[in-house]
Amino acid sequence: MYKFELLKTQKLSKEEILRDYRLACESRQASLIGRKEVFMGKAKFGIFGDGKEVPQLAMARYFRAGDFRSGYYRDQTFMMAIGELTLQQFFAQLYAHADVEAEPATAGRCMTGHFGTRLLDEDGKWKNLLQTKNSSADISPTASQMPRLVGLAYASKLYRENPELKYMTDFSVNGNEVAFGTIGNASTSEGMFFEAINAAGVLQIPMLVSVWDDGYGISVPSEYQTTKGNISDVLSGFQREGEGQPGYEILKVKGWDYAGLCEVYAKAVPICREGHVPVLIHVEELTQPQGHSTSGSHERYKSKERLAWEEEFDCIKKMREWILANEYATSDMLNKLEAEAKESARQAKNNAWNDYISEIKKDQEEAQHYLDKLVSQTASENVGRISEIATELRKTIVPNRYDAIKAVKKALRFIRTEKSLAKRDLINWLERVAGENADRYNSYVISQSEESPLLVPEVKPVYSETSPLVDAREVLGACFDAALGRDPRIFAIGEDVGKIGDVNQAFAGLQDKYGELRVTDTGIRECTIAGQGIGTALRGLRPIAEIQYLDYLLYAIQILSDDLACLQYRTKGGQKAPVIIRTRGHRLEGVWHSGSPIGVVLSSLRGMHVLVPRDMTQAAGFYNTLFRSDDPALVIESLNGYRLKERIPDNIGDFTVPLGVPEILKEGQDITLVTYGSMCRLVLEAARQLEEFGIRCEVIDVQSLLPFDINHIITDSIKKTHRVLFTDEDVPGGGTAFMMQKVLDEQEAYRWLDSQPRTISAHEHRPSYSSDGDYFSKPNAEDIFDAVYEIMHEADPGKYPSIY
Numbered sequence: 022m023y024k025f026e027l028l029k030t031q032k033l034s035k036e037e038i039l040r041d042y043r044l045a046c047e048s049r050q051a052s053l054i055g056r057k058e059v060f061m062g063k064a065k066f067g068i069f070g071d072g073k074e075v076p077q078l079a080m081a082r083y084f085r086a087g088d089f090r091s092g093y094y095r096d097q098t099f100m101m102a103i104g105e106l107t108l109q110q111f112f113a114q115l116y117a118h119a120d121v122e123a124e125p126a127t128a129g130r131c132m133t134g135h136f137g138t139r140l141l142d143e144d145g146k147w148k149n150l151l152q153t154k155n156s157s158a159d160i161s162p163t164a165s166q167m168p169r170l171v172g173l174a175y176a177s178k179l180y181r182e183n184p185e186l187k188y189m190t191d192f193s194v195n196g197n198e199v200a201f202g203t204i205g206n207a208s209t210s211e212g213m214f215f216e217a218i219n220a221a222g223v224l225q226i227p228m229l230v231s232v233w234d235d236g237y238g239i240s241v242p243s244e245y246q247t248t249k250g251n252i253s254d255v256l257s258g259f260q261r262e263g264e265g266q267p268g269y270e271i272l273k274v275k276g277w278d279y280a281g282l283c284e285v286y287a288k289a290v291p292i293c294r295e296g297h298v299p300v301l302i303h304v305e306e307l308t309q310p311q312g313h314s315t316s317g318s319h320e321r322y323k324s325k326e327r328l329a330w331e332e333e334f335d336c337i338k339k340m341r342e343w344i345l346a347n348e349y350a351t352s353d354m355l356n357k358l359e360a361e362a363k364e365s366a367r368q369a370k371n372n373a374w375n376d377y378i379s380e381i382k383k384d385q386e387e388a389q390h391y392l393d394k395l396v397s398q399t400a401s402e403n404v405g406r407i408s409e410i411a412t413e414l415r416k417t418i419v420p421n422r423y424d425a426i427k428a429v430k431k432a433l434r435f436i437r438t439e440k441s442l443a444k445r446d447l448i449n450w451l452e453r454v455a456g457e458n459a460d461r462y463n464s465y466v467i468s469q470s471e472e473s474p475l476l477v478p479e480v481k482p483v484y485s486e487t488s489p490l491v492d493a494r495e496v497l498g499a500c501f502d503a504a505l506g507r508d509p510r511i512f513a514i515g516e517d518v519g520k521i522g523d524v525n526q527a528f529a530g531l532q533d534k535y536g537e538l539r540v541t542d543t544g545i546r547e548c549t550i551a552g553q554g555i556g557t558a559l560r561g562l563r564p565i566a567e568i569q570y571l572d573y574l575l576y577a578i579q580i581l582s583d584d585l586a587c588l589q590y591r592t593k594g595g596q597k598a599p600v601i602i603r604t605r606g607h608r609l610e611g612v613w614h615s616g617s618p619i620g621v622v623l624s625s626l627r628g629m630h631v632l633v634p635r636d637m638t639q640a641a642g643f644y645n646t647l648f649r650s651d652d653p654a655l656v657i658e659s660l661n662g663y664r665l666k667e668r669i670p671d672n673i674g675d676f677t678v679p680l681g682v683p684e685i686l687k688e689g690q691d692i693t694l695v696t697y698g699s700m701c702r703l704v705l706e707a708a709r710q711l712e713e714f715g716i717r718c719e720v721i722d723v724q725s726l727l728p729f730d731i732n733h734i735i736t737d738s739i740k741k742t743h744r745v746l747f748t749d750e751d752v753p754g755g756g757t758a759f760m761m762q763k764v765l766d767e768q769e770a771y772r773w774l775d776s777q778p779r780t781i782s783a784h785e786h787r788p789s790y791s792s793d794g795d796y797f798s799k800p801n802a803e804d805i806f807d808a809v810y811e812i813m814h815e816a817d818p819g820k821y822p823s824i825y
């Protein structure tokens with residue numbers, strides 16, 4: 022390990038030290054009280070930062086406005102120390118207070134320990150991120166903070182090295198911002214951790230990772246987690262040889278040593294900030310005084326000796342000893358301070374609880390009032406039952422919002438035929454709270470801002486006699502060229518994206534034109550490519566993060582699902598990351614190059630837009646829409662379409678394709694065929710063959726799966742044809758089932774059907790290799806012909822006699 026001489030103990034004032042100590046005590050009290058609240062049934066679950074207070078105080082000292090945190094559930098003390106979490110907010114989150122004012126990180130949507138700051142104003146526009154200390158929004162899966170952390174740090178590199186970004190004065194000053202990561206020791210066992218560490222080392226970005234090492238991951242000790250039982254030892258190969266050399270600065274420090282911690286962060290942060298050298302600080306010998314969480318006690322798996330050691334080396338106890346030894350305070354002073362900290366935490370808890378419960382009680386009292394009114398006025402023979410319901414509700418001392426709703430709904434069932442004012446009042450109450458609860462629990466799945474892609478006006482492509490006919494990849498190339506030229510925030514990263522301009526060459530020549538920072542090769546690391554996109558987008562940039570093939574999206578799907586897709590939702594509009602994930606898929610060759618796992622994508626990426634353009638012109642139009650808006654999206658290009666001929670529209674940088682609007686590719690009277698992507702060409706071919714036998718198909722390209730047919734164009738078509746067939750390349754029950762649910766259930770197209778609705782998908786296995794493998798694995802024109810013909814035969818056997 023590279024050694025440097027520790028600085029002489031930081032010159033901290035006595036007041037600063039005591040302020041830190043007070044905060045440590047308050048935070049500890051919050052943890053202790055929090056656990057009790059869970060056991061009293063006032064909160065559902067508790068996981069706290071006790072035992073990790075002191076290193077967080079040291080880290081917070083060197084965290085500046087403009088910096089970003091990407092961390093995990095133990096960081097309450099840090100969040101308090103940077104002024105982004107009050108004790109009251111801590112308890113509001115514990116109680117799941119569903120209100121942005123009370124609980125700004127997640128508005129009650131995430132369990133305790135999920136921190137984050139509001140990067141957006143109420144209109145969904147960026148705040149000035151240089152004036153605030155920022156935290157990206159935490160998620161529960163261990164180590165999932167790491168891919169995003171790479172992106173947060175990478176943004177500093179772009180801001181420093183790309184002079185065209187200097188105008189982004191609300192986001193960066195010369196890329197001086199550090200991305201601080203925190204992670205538990207056991208979570209470093211995850212693949213994502215190693216991928217992220219390697220990526221940041223390659224990129225040489227200002228990422229400072231602190232490992233809070235308490236020797237365990239729930240019950241499993243370090244020797245089961247980490248080679249040699251020690252993460253900094255195994256990472257020592259990443260250590261740079263000296264200044265100016267590539268690699269990391271890796272440091273070790275005891276988690277109970279306040280002075281040592283301050284020294285380490287004082288030394289490490291400037292290395293990271295000024296030199297853009299990634300740093301790993303291994304903070305050892307931490308403890309967990311209350312065990313992992315409220316789900317169990319650590320006496321089950323820690324030895325007596327270990328428990329005794331944890332008590333002895335409790336970081337707050339050690340800090341206290343250090344304060345006394347250095348005579349910064351007397352024991353009496355500290356006793357007083359500790360009592361005050363306890364009282365502050367207790368009061369914060371009471372305030373948070375009263376705020377939380379009083380709102381709910383207000384709803385409950387209103388419901389009770391209307392129920393009582395009903396009891397006194399109704400002529401119903403069921404008045405006794407209704408009265409019982411009202412009494413039951415009154416007995417709920419610690420109510421949930423649903424208690425009153427359940428009661429009112431039950432009561433209304435007994436007065437179905439009654440027409441009274443009292444009944445009307447109850448229904449009105451129900452409607453009002455339904456609206457409020459939809460806002461509390463179901464809103465902000467996608468952007469609600471003026472920059473929503475759904476608000477981007479459609480601009481049709483314009484063609485003239487001189488519009489060139491080219492290989493379709495060149496249409497995309499022209500679109501990306503225009504985008505990179507227009508907007509310096511836009512950049513593209515991915516495997517083979519830089520030098521050769523991606524495996525299908527849509528970016529060919531663009532690295533030469535715009536430089537390595539705009540069109541950039543990455544290592545083979547799909548998960549952190551996605552994370553790099555998320556983190557940079559969180560800092561105001563506009564990444565196109567490429568996953569080389571749709572089949573390899575699975576490596577990134579977890580992070581896209583857990584982190585990106587739910588970002589707006591889990592912060593209730595407090596954060597956004599408008600990343601474009603670009604990939605290519607559907608038909609080509611074999612098990613891992615023709616996948617179309619659309620069901621996986623649709624189920625896991627709600628919160629993103631999922632676009633499946635049939636050709637590169639449509640793809641370019643979608644990109645143009647996305648470049649002008651603020652939601653994340655996945656664009657799946659058709660792998661077998663790059664060499665087909667298309668014309669470059671004259672307004673290649675400006676035309677837009679609206680999201681959620683299918684296109685009718687061929688009109689017909691007899692049956693509606695619904696598909697998307699590469700399948701469009703096949704379905705058109707089948708429709709042409711069917712035409713020869715007098716069957717007129719209407720072919721619809723969905724092209725945007727999320728959002729899906731917002732104007733119900735497909736149902737309009739079914740109103741005319743009365744028959745429908747959905748087809749794609751996914752397995753049965755995947756993308757076709759989704760489309761069918763949307764059309765028959767949501768759009769209520771079942772009303773217009775005269776024949777059984779059908780789906781044709783690929784077989785229930787991965788597609789086999791080569792042309793025959795493709796033909797027998799995926800839907801082909803003959804399959805579609807036969808299925809459509811069969812439907813028509815069933816409807817009119819005279820006109821369409823059986824073929825086989």
Ligand SMILES: Cc1ncc(C[n+]2csc(CCOP(=O)(O)OP(=O)(O)O)c2C)c(N)n1
Binds near residue numbers: 162204208235239
């Ligand atoms: C992907 C994933 N697997 C499992 C869990 C359940 N889990 C939550 S915390 C935890 C232990 C983490 O230990 P460590 O990283 O050392 O952090 P500590 O809690 O000890 O501070 C586990 C297994 C999870 N949240 N995410």
Ligand SMILES: [Mg+2]
Binds near residue numbers: 205235236238239
């Ligand atoms: Mg641990």
